[in-house]
Amino acid sequence: MTNSIILSNEQILHKTKRIAYQILESNSHEDEIILAGISGNGFIFATRIEQMLKSISDLKITLCEVYVNKKNPIEKITTSITSADYENKSLVLVDDVLNSGSTLIYGVKHFLEVPLKRFKTVVLVNRNHKKYPVKADFKGISLSTSLQEHIQVEFKKSSAIAYLI
DSSP, X not given: OOOEEEEOHHHHHHHHHHHXXXXXXXXXXXXXXXXXXXXXXXXXXXXXXXXXXXXXXXXXXXXXXXXXXXTSTTSOOEESSOHHHHTTSEEEEEEEEESSSHHHHHHHHHHTTSOOSEEEEEEEEEESOOSSSOOOSEEEXXXXXXXXXXXXXXXXXXXXXXXXX
16 A cells, blocks of 8 residues: 655645635734644644744634543543633634544534633534534635544644645
8 A cells, every 4th residue: 555645745834724714814803812722733733833823923822632532522521721821812723634533623612601702613624524513614724534544743843744645
């Protein structure tokens, strides 16, 4: 089985910038947004979006890491900041790949237990077959893949690449 590159580093940079502009546009009346990245690649992607947002706006951005057991997302979800830190604020939940939708939907559920001003979701790669009725508001790329195929995103210090395996 060979790995096919679906997004090069340059393409990921372009999509990150586009997503940052979409987030900025949808939060044009906000003073602050919370970027909540799902632990691992979701948090790395959120950090890259934060850097891009800081280069294009003076919006206050608070990063939050969301700890989800991806093998059993129904387990208790915790965050690196308290719920009071994001209450009544605009929040963007970020992950690298939307596969079955279970991680994202349980992440959404966690944040809906606190009143928010606005709530959006972001993924770099959206696979078009999900078990749960969840969608990403902003996505880098959408792919129709088979259930046997997998998407892997590798973030390195100064580069990134996405593969179809």
